[in-house]
Amino acid sequence: MDLSQFSLEGKVALITGGSRGIGEATAIQMAKAGADIVVSSRKLPELERVAGEVEKLGRKAMAIETHAARLDQIQNLVDTVVKEFGRIDILVNNAGTTIGAMAMDIEEKAWDAVMNLNLKGVFFLSQAAARVMKNNGSGNIISVASVNGYVTNPMTFVYSISKAALIMATKSMALEWAPHNIRVNAIAPGYIETKLLNATWAHLSEEEKESVKAESASEIPLGRIGEPKEIADVMIFLASQASSYITGRTYIVDGGLLLKG
Ligand SMILES: NC(=O)c1ccc[n+]([C@@H]2O[C@H](COP(=O)([O-])OP(=O)(O)OC[C@H]3O[C@@H](n4cnc5c(N)ncnc54)[C@H](OP(=O)(O)O)[C@@H]3O)[C@@H](O)[C@H]2O)c1
Structure with missing residues (x-):
């Protein structure tokens, strides 16, 4: 098999x-x-690491401090x-946030914090980048959604909406920018072992947390919580020529979690 179609060389x-x-x-x-x-x-220190x-x-790298929900900082990021x-x-x-609040209790500030980062910031950064990509003749945008974009539970109320x-x-x-040769796709992860996931159980003791985590893992058909690399690998597919005919789609990467409905 020719694996060169997965290469991101020169990108x-x-x-x-x-x-x-x-x-x-x-x-x-x-x-x-x-x-x-x-x-x-x-x-910045974490980014520099x-x-x-x-x-x-052996690749070039740059770290730029940016609040991804602030439109002036977004434009500065693209310009830089x-x-x-x-x-x-x-x-x-990929930047995203959640807040544990029920629909009856959620306040405007919390609603705005989640929607501004997970939706408004994503759109305006995509718009700023797409203007550059249009001039270059091609581009590829991938967003990190969530299985919570398909199913909800009370504590993920506003996160699920976003x-x-x-x-x-x-x-x-994807529809609007396809004529500019810009593909736009998303990935919807299930449970992935990160700080964000662990924050969901921050109110629990270590012992309770481990027990709830084990219970969550047992609900997943593949029997375990996923690793960040397992999302990144799908990202390579979507960013590369290997997916050249795919646009507007969201790939669920959840170990089979949503199969049970
Ligand atoms: N982990 C899961 O189970 C899971 C499941 C479904 C979807 N997701 C999605 O995956 C994405 C990544 O999350 P993760 O699980 O990798 O969480 P994470 O380890 O907590 O990472 C979140 C990243 O977002 C950055 N960030 C947070 N607020 C920001 C802001 N206002 N401006 C700019 N950057 C900001 C954080 O850096 P700073 O703190 O330095 O800003 C960090 O780099 C999110 O969109 C999340 O909704 C995660």
Whole structure:
């Protein structure tokens, strides 16, 4: 089999939330596939650590501190990448947040924090990057949605709404930008071992947390919580020529969690 179609050689990838978890794994896997990497999030020291790991793999790397829900910072991020690298081939909209609040209790500030990062920020960063990609003649945008875009539970109320809307935003952007040779897709992870997942159980003792985690893992047909790299590997497929005829789709990567309905 010719694996060169999975190569990202010569590509420039911009990854939000690149300081840890799924974003960090994506930076490393994309660098291994040949891409130069820009990582952004709110904490520069963590980003610089990831950029250092990318450089050890022989790729160019840059860390840019950015709050991914602030429109002025988003434009500055895109401008800086273009100034430094001359192009953006791949945008990974990975930064995301959740808040544990029921529909009866949620306050405007919490609603805005989740929607502004998970939806509004994703759209306006995609728009800014797409304008650059249009001028370059091609581009690839991948967003991280969630299985919660398909199913909900009380504590993930606003998070689920934001991720469901992100799945539709993916379709809408894909349709509008296909004539510019810009593909737009998403991945909907199930339970993945990261700080965000563990924050869901932050109110529990270590012992209770381990027990709830084991219970969650037992509900997954593949019998375990996923690793960030298992999302990053699907990202390589979607960012590469191997998926050249796919746009507007969201790939569920959940160990079979949603099969049970
Ligand atoms: N883990 C799961 O089980 C799971 C399941 C489904 C979907 N997801 C999605 O996967 C994506 C990545 O999450 P993760 O699990 O890898 O979580 P994580 O380890 O907590 O990483 C979240 C990343 O987002 C960054 N971030 C948070 N708020 C930000 C902001 N306002 N501006 C810029 N960057 C921000 C964080 O860096 P800073 O703190 O430095 O800003 C960090 O790099 C999210 O969109 C999440 O909804 C995760």
